[in-house]
Amino acid sequence: xxxxxxxxxxxxxxxxxxxxxxxxxxxxxxxxxxxxxxxxxxxxxxxxxxxxxxxxxxxxxxxxxxxxxxxxxxxxxxxxxxxxxxxxxxxxxxxxxxxxxxxxxxxxxxxxxxxxxxxxxxxxxxxxxxxxxxxxxxxxxxxxxxxxxxxxxxxxxxxxxxxxxxxxxxxxxxxxxxxxxxxxxxxxxxxxxxxxxxxxxxxxxxxxxxxxxxxxxxxxxxxxxxxxxxxxxxxxxxxxxxxxxxxxxxxxxxxxxxxxxxxxxxxxxxxxx
Numbered sequence: 001x002x003x004x005x006x007x008x009x010x011x012x013x014x015x016x017x018x019x020x021x022x023x024x025x026x027x028x029x030x031x032x033x034x035x036x037x038x039x040x041x042x043x044x045x046x047x048x049x050x051x052x053x054x055x056x057x058x059x060x061x062x063x064x065x066x067x068x069x070x071x072x073x074x075x076x077x078x079x080x081x082x083x084x085x086x087x088x089x090x091x092x093x094x095x096x097x098x099x100x101x102x103x104x105x106x107x108x109x110x111x112x113x114x115x116x117x118x119x120x121x122x123x124x125x126x127x128x129x130x131x132x133x134x135x136x137x138x139x140x141x142x143x144x145x146x147x148x149x150x151x152x153x154x155x156x157x158x159x160x161x162x163x164x165x166x167x168x169x170x171x172x173x174x175x176x177x178x179x180x181x182x183x184x185x186x187x188x189x190x191x192x193x194x195x196x197x198x199x200x201x202x203x204x205x206x207x208x209x210x211x212x213x214x215x216x217x218x219x220x221x222x223x224x225x226x227x228x229x230x231x232x233x234x235x236x237x238x239x240x241x242x243x244x245x246x247x248x249x250x251x252x253x254x255x256x257x258x259x260x261x262x263x264x265x266x267x268x269x270x271x272x273x
Contacts, residue, residue: 022046022095024076024134025102027054029203030153033223034099035059041066046095048072048102076102076130077122086137094141097230099151100131105168105205108270120167127171132178142191149192151230152179156199156243160250160258163268165209172197183235196226197238199247212266215240 021038025031027049035047039062047062049055052073059069070093074085089095104126106119114120131152142148157165158172176195183193200206200213201222217240229237238244250258262268 018042019097020044020046020093020095021097021099022048022089023099023101024048024130026058027051028101028103028205029219030198030201030222030226031099031101032058033219034101034226036061036065037220037223037227038097039063039065039067039069044068044070044093046070046072046089046093048074048076077125079133082130082133083137086134090138090141094145094148095138096147097149097151098134098138099153099230100134101151101153102130103127103153103171103205105165105209107165107168107209108163111163111268111270113270115167123167124171127168128174128178131175135182139186139191143186143189146190148190149194149230149233150179150182150186151194151196151226152176154179154195154197156197156238156247158197159247160262162262164270180235192233194230194234195236196229197236197244198222198226199240199243212269215243 019042021043023031023035023038023045026035026047031049035045035058039045045059045062045067047055047059047069048071049058050073052071055071055073059071062069072085074081076082104123106115106123108115135150138148138150152175154176155168155172157169158176161169161173176197179193179195183195186193198217200209200216202216202218206213206216222239225239226237250261253261
């Protein structure tokens, strides 16, 4: 094969791979399911995760579906390392879709006891500060290109704080508000913003949460709904409907009524209680 033929083949391959998707927390239940949902011969996936062995397993599934996959395990809590990584991506392979999925949870050990402060700090850093930092590092290049989409993972707990997970609820309410505000700010620049508000999705983090878990979904089902909303550039993707409808009412009812309902339905359980 001639050099010109090889070059033409490479260009065709690059043209065919028309979409680049960055997913943090790709070793988690939702992140891994989203990676497999987006995997296709036309997609370059940039997958981030702390556990490289688990990340390689996700990557192998995606490669089997024809996707090009690049892996990263950069420390998202290291502001300098995060800035360097995203700066390199902005210059060399600016993602079309950025899904800031990495997150964690914590909860009080018992009623009347706050969550340990180191856990609170770590949760706010990865659930709230890191997604906002990612936007700051990537939006300038997206704005210059005139296109891009940011996806923030909130939660139905963002509608009204739950006594079982106060800091988690706060972080998800914060990223919900940030994403909603950013959508209006960036829309004129051709940049879409989608806020995802899942209910209970089967995962180790979900299993560790105290209290009832009504209408729990498998991650594959959640990923299909999320991916469909991202492709449509929807402002909000929230599910499942019964739980979304109920938690939405907690946000609009008088606070005293909402607090009574939360206790009545068992969402005030903490620790082993």
